[in-house]
Amino acid sequence: MPIKMSANHLSFFYGDFEALSDITLDFEQNQVTALIGPSGCGKSTFLRCLNRMNDLIPGTRVEGEITLDGQPVYGSRVDVVNLRRMVGMVFQKPNPFPKTIFENIAYGLRINGVKDKSLIANKVEESLKQAALWEEVKDRLSASALGLSGGQQQRLCIARALAVEPEVLLMDEPASALDPIATQKIEELIHLLKASYTIIIVTHNMQQAARVSDTTAFFYIGKLIETGETDVIFTRPEKKQTEDYITGRFG
Amino acid sequence: MPIKMSANHLSFFYGDFEALSDITLDFEQNQVTALIGPSGCGKSTFLRCLNRMNDLIPGTRVEGEITLDGQPVYGSRVDVVNLRRMVGMVFQKPNPFPKTIFENIAYGLRINGVKDKSLIANKVEESLKQAALWEEVKDRLSASALGLSGGQQQRLCIARALAVEPEVLLMDEPASALDPIATQKIEELIHLLKASYTIIIVTHNMQQAARVSDTTAFFYIGKLIETGETDVIFTRPEKKQTEDYITGRFG
Amino acid sequence: MTYPAFRKERNMTSAGRRSLKEKIIKSIFLGIALASITTLGLITVFLFLEGLPVLQYVSVKELITGTLWYPTREPPLFGILPLIVASGCVTLLSAIFSVPLGIMTAIYIAEIAGPRTAEIVKPTVEILASLPSVVIGLFGLVVVAPLLQRMFGIPVGVNLFNASLMLGFMAVPTICSISEDAIRSVPGSLREASLALGATHLETIIKIVLPAGASGIATAVILGMSRAIGETMVVLMVAGGAAMIPESLFDPVRPMPASIAAEMAEAPFRGSHYHALFAIGAVLFFFTLVFNLTADYLSSRYKRKQLSG
Amino acid sequence: GQLVIKGSTTVLPYAQKAAEAYMKARPDVAVSLSGGGSGNGIKAIVDGTTDIANASRFIKDSEVQMAMNKKRYPVPFRVALDCIVPVVHKDNSVKDLSMDDLKNIYTGKAKNWKEFGGPDLGIVVVSRDTSSGTYEVWEELVLRKEMVTPRALTVASNGAMVQTVAGTKGAIGYIGMGYLNDAIKQLTVNSVLGTEETTRSGQYAISRPLFMFTNGWPTGVPLDFINFIFSPTGQKLAREVGNVPVFNPGN
Amino acid sequence: MNTIHQKPAGLQKRRLLEGLFFWLFRGAAVVNGLALFVVGYFVISNGAEAISWEFLTQPPTDSMTKGGIFPCILGTFYLAAGAICFALPIGVASAVYMNEYAAKGRVLRIIRFGINNLAGVPSIVFGLFGLAFFCIVLGLGVSLLAGILTLGVLTLPVIIGATEEALKAVPDDYRKASLALGATQWQTIYRVVLPAAIPEILTGAILGLSRAAGETAPIMFTAAVFFTPVLPSSLFDEVMALPYHIYVLATAGTDIALTRPLQYGTALVLIVLVCGMNLFAIITRSKMRKKLKG
Numbered sequence A, B: 001m002p003i004k005m006s007a008n009h010l011s012f013f014y015g016d017f018e019a020l021s022d023i024t025l026d027f028e029q030n031q032v033t034a035l036i037g038p039s040g041c042g043k044s045t046f047l048r049c050l051n052r053m054n055d056l057i058p059g060t061r062v063e064g065e066i067t068l069d070g071q072p073v074y075g076s077r078v079d080v081v082n083l084r085r086m087v088g089m090v091f092q093k094p095n096p097f098p099k100t101i102f103e104n105i106a107y108g109l110r111i112n113g114v115k116d117k118s119l120i121a122n123k124v125e126e127s128l129k130q131a132a133l134w135e136e137v138k139d140r141l142s143a144s145a146l147g148l149s150g151g152q153q154q155r156l157c158i159a160r161a162l163a164v165e166p167e168v169l170l171m172d173e174p175a176s177a178l179d180p181i182a183t184q185k186i187e188e189l190i191h192l193l194k195a196s197y198t199i200i201i202v203t204h205n206m207q208q209a210a211r212v213s214d215t216t217a218f219f220y221i222g223k224l225i226e227t228g229e230t231d232v233i234f235t236r237p238e239k240k241q242t243e244d245y246i247t248g249r250f251g
Numbered sequence C: 001m002t003y004p005a006f007r008k009e010r011n012m013t014s015a016g017r018r019s020l021k022e023k024i025i026k027s028i029f030l031g032i033a034l035a036s037i038t039t040l041g042l043i044t045v046f047l048f049l050e051g052l053p054v055l056q057y058v059s060v061k062e063l064i065t066g067t068l069w070y071p072t073r074e075p076p077l078f079g080i081l082p083l084i085v086a087s088g089c090v091t092l093l094s095a096i097f098s099v100p101l102g103i104m105t106a107i108y109i110a111e112i113a114g115p116r117t118a119e120i121v122k123p124t125v126e127i128l129a130s131l132p133s134v135v136i137g138l139f140g141l142v143v144v145a146p147l148l149q150r151m152f153g154i155p156v157g158v159n160l161f162n163a164s165l166m167l168g169f170m171a172v173p174t175i176c177s178i179s180e181d182a183i184r185s186v187p188g189s190l191r192e193a194s195l196a197l198g199a200t201h202l203e204t205i206i207k208i209v210l211p212a213g214a215s216g217i218a219t220a221v222i223l224g225m226s227r228a229i230g231e232t233m234v235v236l237m238v239a240g241g242a243a244m245i246p247e248s249l250f251d252p253v254r255p256m257p258a259s260i261a262a263e264m265a266e267a268p269f270r271g272s273h274y275h276a277l278f279a280i281g282a283v284l285f286f287f288t289l290v291f292n293l294t295a296d297y298l299s300s301r302y303k304r305k306q307l308s309g
Numbered sequence D: 001g002q003l004v005i006k007g008s009t010t011v012l013p014y015a016q017k018a019a020e021a022y023m024k025a026r027p028d029v030a031v032s033l034s035g036g037g038s039g040n041g042i043k044a045i046v047d048g049t050t051d052i053a054n055a056s057r058f059i060k061d062s063e064v065q066m067a068m069n070k071k072r073y074p075v076p077f078r079v080a081l082d083c084i085v086p087v088v089h090k091d092n093s094v095k096d097l098s099m100d101d102l103k104n105i106y107t108g109k110a111k112n113w114k115e116f117g118g119p120d121l122g123i124v125v126v127s128r129d130t131s132s133g134t135y136e137v138w139e140e141l142v143l144r145k146e147m148v149t150p151r152a153l154t155v156a157s158n159g160a161m162v163q164t165v166a167g168t169k170g171a172i173g174y175i176g177m178g179y180l181n182d183a184i185k186q187l188t189v190n191s192v193l194g195t196e197e198t199t200r201s202g203q204y205a206i207s208r209p210l211f212m213f214t215n216g217w218p219t220g221v222p223l224d225f226i227n228f229i230f231s232p233t234g235q236k237l238a239r240e241v242g243n244v245p246v247f248n249p250g251n
Numbered sequence E: 001m002n003t004i005h006q007k008p009a010g011l012q013k014r015r016l017l018e019g020l021f022f023w024l025f026r027g028a029a030v031v032n033g034l035a036l037f038v039v040g041y042f043v044i045s046n047g048a049e050a051i052s053w054e055f056l057t058q059p060p061t062d063s064m065t066k067g068g069i070f071p072c073i074l075g076t077f078y079l080a081a082g083a084i085c086f087a088l089p090i091g092v093a094s095a096v097y098m099n100e101y102a103a104k105g106r107v108l109r110i111i112r113f114g115i116n117n118l119a120g121v122p123s124i125v126f127g128l129f130g131l132a133f134f135c136i137v138l139g140l141g142v143s144l145l146a147g148i149l150t151l152g153v154l155t156l157p158v159i160i161g162a163t164e165e166a167l168k169a170v171p172d173d174y175r176k177a178s179l180a181l182g183a184t185q186w187q188t189i190y191r192v193v194l195p196a197a198i199p200e201i202l203t204g205a206i207l208g209l210s211r212a213a214g215e216t217a218p219i220m221f222t223a224a225v226f227f228t229p230v231l232p233s234s235l236f237d238e239v240m241a242l243p244y245h246i247y248v249l250a251t252a253g254t255d256i257a258l259t260r261p262l263q264y265g266t267a268l269v270l271i272v273l274v275c276g277m278n279l280f281a282i283i284t285r286s287k288m289r290k291k292l293k294g
């Protein structure tokens, strides 16, 4: 598989605090990569570097390089707005807008200047189908998104992200706020989506990482300790720390 | 050992929601009883029934009986102020008053009308010694209590509770906000205190329950599933649910 | 399906125009924000611009310490000390009513009342705050003044006491609502700690809650007094209007805002009287600024304490 | 047509009454009326922002100079007289005060009514705001350049004066003659009762003329209005608002 | 050893003291209600008689001793509505800048400091400022427009405060979600943040409106006149206004006792207007807060 995104010697600082140091990691196209590691090790920080959401936090600094399709994401001519359209993101807590279900999905199109009503309607339907939510909501597209259950809300957020046709999808613990059944739906969805997207997912749940990902990267206190095929990492990790973490000895 | 406190067919309601149903449980004098169970099972609610802290929450209701030395705690002639002085409480998050270390301990005495300075000073010293904090703070009694570390603050809270000479000491996850070393100190302290007090402790940590308690009671969704000597509960529980919980199969 | 509408700009760069537009929007907003604080600057500038010329007629010392306010005599006498003292007196005296009342009401709402009762008391206080000051003035003039005359056997009912009483009630809502916030922001864990030690609710309130909320409550008191010192209609209508230093509670007085309001309409434009009234405005502004600065300082300290505590 | 009138608040009640009657007689003319004081009225004539300026005093030299510079020629019309009478509470037994007595009272030298053969009662001096036209007359004619006592209550209008004096046993005040009513008692001054006749004849000491100024000799609507003012109907209106007509218009 | 049934010696006294103080606190709350009731009763019982269709729709006559207060109602409406039209866009824009754009730092601190102090400036000082700046420097004279601008400046901090609260209440999640979808900051503000905040901003605006309608001192020298028989037809006309009318009738009328009913009637109209708007805002706000929580 070709490499879709990659980080080269990436370091990240909150003020003086080095939250990530010297991370080098590739993400293959149409693959699911799981980022695991104990709380505070920098998984979220790393994920947010990929679509430059960290830019919003004042006093932060990036060293090293991230590329998307070989082009530097932190290049001076890069427009973050464009970048974020290409690198979508789903958050830990479902965060639908306080709008209708339809408008939640249509939002991304509207901000892209799409005005054609039928085009929008088609795309909304397509995205909801992709997110396996269409059947559940097709009769109440004009109801408030806030009335959906947690799991539905999260799938709505995924549909919303898909509607702008990103190429990479970042997910930061997308199922941690959900019950087991909703979690399972999301995991199934990730399986379906990887045919069309490159997916990078942060998770605290080892089983989930093992179930959904092709590649796993283990972070520890801001460092990338080990990365490789998920099977290998979970059965024959090279590093002691990885093994300790996976077997639940800490974290 | 004589029975110090006991609950008889105790049920507790938050509005219509029955958080505890029909709990019958005795606490022996000079023993440590641990309450365990998954999150939301009603441990804290039960604990707070014992010193009527739940009275503060509007819309709640108690059925059944709790006795202290055989006398009903919810009796009409009981003054909760008096009750709470006899049944002390330590909370999950250390909550020292924003006063000096000395004043934190002296508080309970002052509100009880003690004016004699040397008496107060003696009692402050004694309580701090009982709480194994004296050596660490004796030189800065007039410094703010907020400047202490988390573990020290928690021991301060224990000392504060001891200063009013309660007979029963309730502790709701007293070590969950603390690091391992501070936790160990608190556990040692509990060992020392049980010579003079009847102690009831809520904990999420199985190891801790096993280490500090004589008796363990297992709660599950508002019901008392099983209670007995700690050794027995942790090695040969009678109920399947208890075993599942203790071995980490849920919760 | 593909959507040429946005598939075509599939690269990360470009979009110079959009970012230009964003920049322009942001600077417009900055401009407006600056404009709205510029008004504060303008207020200061104009008060001084129109107030300073009075120094052609009196020295600063005479202005501030002079006890005779005869602005229309020939030559005029511009001593505003009686006005300053009057403002100080009504403010302090009103605080004697409003501070205990406001804080006690706040305690009632935040600590004692059940949620239902609080939901009635709070709007009551807020509505009290919204009563137009001219209506309160009317009330003081028509109802309270004759009442005071009869009750205390005093010659006139419009006086220092009446004005303070009315101002006191006007300051209560300010003091109450800010104190209530301060009391509510005291962590519940402190309350529980105290109650669990066998303290009564009252002891908990007085020894734990109030000290912990002290700087917030102090802010409330100061803002309440700031409201009282700047209030115009009440002192215009019920203070009596005598420009003298009061010797008793029932002396008529003429606080600064009353003087400005009563005289400005007929002060010849840019004459000495006009400038003198602006100078009073500047003094009044200075007083409220000091109050507000103090409140600002206290509340920022209180926020910091909360963050760290 | 349109007619703008500005200036003295002393003249305002008369001007308003006249304007109302005038508009009834000439429905095609809209009169706009506002106060602001004599000085502001004359300034408006000088600036050309009004057709008629009311003034409770004659134009000053400095104002004439300003008008000349702007090539305007204010023309005065003596439209009524303002007779100011001292009043006391209706129960007060004092009937007459000399000009010197009044001066002593208003400067604060005399403090008790018994000094003037009245009851043993403190005198409450009520005065007008120092910028009022009525006060100016009082200051000039009664106080003769001495200062009114700072203890004096100040009220904003004749009406308020009546209210205050009527409600205060020891009060003395002064009002335009037309405001006299049963609630208060008029005093004679130097044994002369202030009436229309004694004022017009100059026997009564405390009075002054009221003016309307036009810009140049009036033509058109302003002329018509001034003529209306000097008609018997117009002069009767002066009497109604408490001023003294410049001639006896009959009943 | 004591038991829970024997109260220790001091406790009886402590409980007594507690009861006593709690009654005091209750009493304090009651005093507020009483004050509101007394003032309300005074105005309503006296004012109700004066209210009639004629009173609300006719101009004053007979030197303002008879007739109605229509010009005052209209004037107050124009003044308050105009002030909000002026203050709302500026206030919202300022708050948006402070809350959404400005980086935490000195500029923001200075702006916020300025706004806080603006909120504490006495209304009479706004009147002086309006006189010196709007009436004289800008040459507007005593006019509706000068009053609108003066009241606008006065309500600005109210609007800014309310808007800031409203914006703060919008969860950051919405902003992040929008930005992560590739929305620009302005799109995020315009399409997500403001719509979510608009109900609370509007209640803030109503509070501002009622404040503007009830103020007397700022319009005394800038807009209001004693009496004008014509209704304002342009922004440069002088106007009558309810609060000023009350003041004038109560302290400077030709016959104060005679016009008492008019004073009460006007006060009643003003109170209904101002407190009504306030009550409406308070109720909708508390409903909204509950909905957010629930």
Ligand SMILES: Nc1ncnc2c1ncn2[C@@H]1O[C@H](COP(=O)(O)OP(=O)(O)OP(=O)(O)O)[C@@H](O)[C@H]1O
Pocket: A014, A017, A019, A037, A038, A039, A040, A041, A042, A043, A044, A045, A046, A057, A204
């Ligand atoms: N905005 C911030 N400012 C300063 N430090 C931060 C900030 N966000 C995160 N950090 C710090 O950076 C480190 C990495 O945080 P990050 O959120 O990336 O961890 P994580 O691996 O996602 O943890 P978790 O599993 O708990 O979400 C932590 O030490 C955290 O305290």
Ligand SMILES: Nc1ncnc2c1ncn2[C@@H]1O[C@H](COP(=O)(O)OP(=O)(O)OP(=O)(O)O)[C@@H](O)[C@H]1O
Pocket: B014, B017, B019, B037, B038, B039, B040, B041, B042, B043, B044, B045, B046, B057, B204
């Ligand atoms: N103030 C309250 N109002 C309504 N319901 C409550 C309240 N406090 C607790 N509950 C509910 O009562 C049940 C028991 O809560 P409780 O806090 O006693 O559980 P717990 O066993 O202490 O849990 P944890 O281990 O998480 O502290 C839970 O379902 C909880 O949601």
Ligand SMILES: [Mg+2]
Pocket: A043, A044, A045, A172
């Ligand atoms: Mg994270």
Ligand SMILES: [Mg+2]
Pocket: B043, B044, B045, B172
């Ligand atoms: Mg608990």
Ligand SMILES: O=P([O-])([O-])[O-]
Pocket: C266, D007, D008, D009, D010, D011, D036, D037, D038, D039, D055, D056, D131, D132, D133, D134
């Ligand atoms: O308004 P006056 O100039 O007559 O006082």
